[in-house]
Amino acid sequence: MSKLVVYMSMSLDGFIAAEGDDAPGRGLGVGGEPLHAWMAEGGEHGRGVNAGVLEEMMTSGAVIVGRRSFELANEWSGDHHDGVPIFVLTRQLPDHPAPGVAQYVTGIESTVAKAKAAAAAGDRDVMMHGAELVRALLAVGLVDELVISLVPVLLGRGRRLFDELPGEMRQLRLVESLDGEGVLHLRYQVC
């Protein structure tokens, strides 16, 4: 059974992007670069840990992303990794097709089902991008795991991963804590 796994880099004060005019190719806002520094840098041991987390993301069997995040990432030129299907959730289907292996879709629950089916064929998981989408999926109970790469910085302001969540409190279970160079990767199961 495939899992739906959220991967997000977050500052200790809860931001996934600095404020400022984000734009395609600049999804971290102005000054948010430290959030993703761990993906490029690293010491001997830490680099191995960070590389392992990245590799896990890059062996997922399908990608779900919100349209805004997709556009900010320059649509990954139509291929996130290895040609696995990319499901781009949008409220309204555009009149142009998505590039490469990406496809525009509507409907959260049917999309999750499709992505899981695609990933399960290769015995892999589904990875997910985009804060707004994460909140929407948490709200309907469809997130299986959160991998929060907690960056030791206080950005002070910006876009939050967790804003007001509708509904009840959600219990998590910390199942892994990996100490990477310049970042702590925390894996939570959503109970």
Added chain:
Amino acid sequence: MSKLVVYMSMSLDGFIAAEGDDAPGRGLGVGGEPLHAWMAEGGEHGRGVNAGVLEEMMTSGAVIVGRRSFELANEWSGDHHDGVPIFVLTRQLPDHPAPGVAQYVTGIESTVAKAKAAAAAGDRDVMMHGAELVRALLAVGLVDELVISLVPVLLGRGRRLFDELPGEMRQLRLVESLDGEGVLHLRYQVC
């Protein structure tokens, strides 16, 4: 040299209290109890870790607290632990004295200096309580360490520890990560 150490229990989504009518004796709001559960419960190993963090707090040589937090905590009946001095920061001195070893004070920088001097006499650190005060002290660069007890729960809403911080981004350094029962204690130095 004494350090000023902030100890706070925070949900993964950044809250230190649930929303709702907090009141003396109910500083966690309505439904915020999971944030402090680790202080009472714990498995064999985890309890040892959690007890160690509590013990560290309780061996500090002085306490600084904001007036609101002090009142929500029922003024600790005038003694936080072992009769160490309690400095209650307030904007305006009330016309009644504080109970026990507590004293009302004004002026952030002079209070930190006084508390550090009191704690240094016993070769101990200063502990600090209260989110609003933490932000004020971070803003003027007076916090030496943050010990965030990260609770695996999404509260959804409530009072945040880190709200908009004035000024520049602050770099932290993770110096310790302790896996307690039901909580992860993360110690950051403020660079």
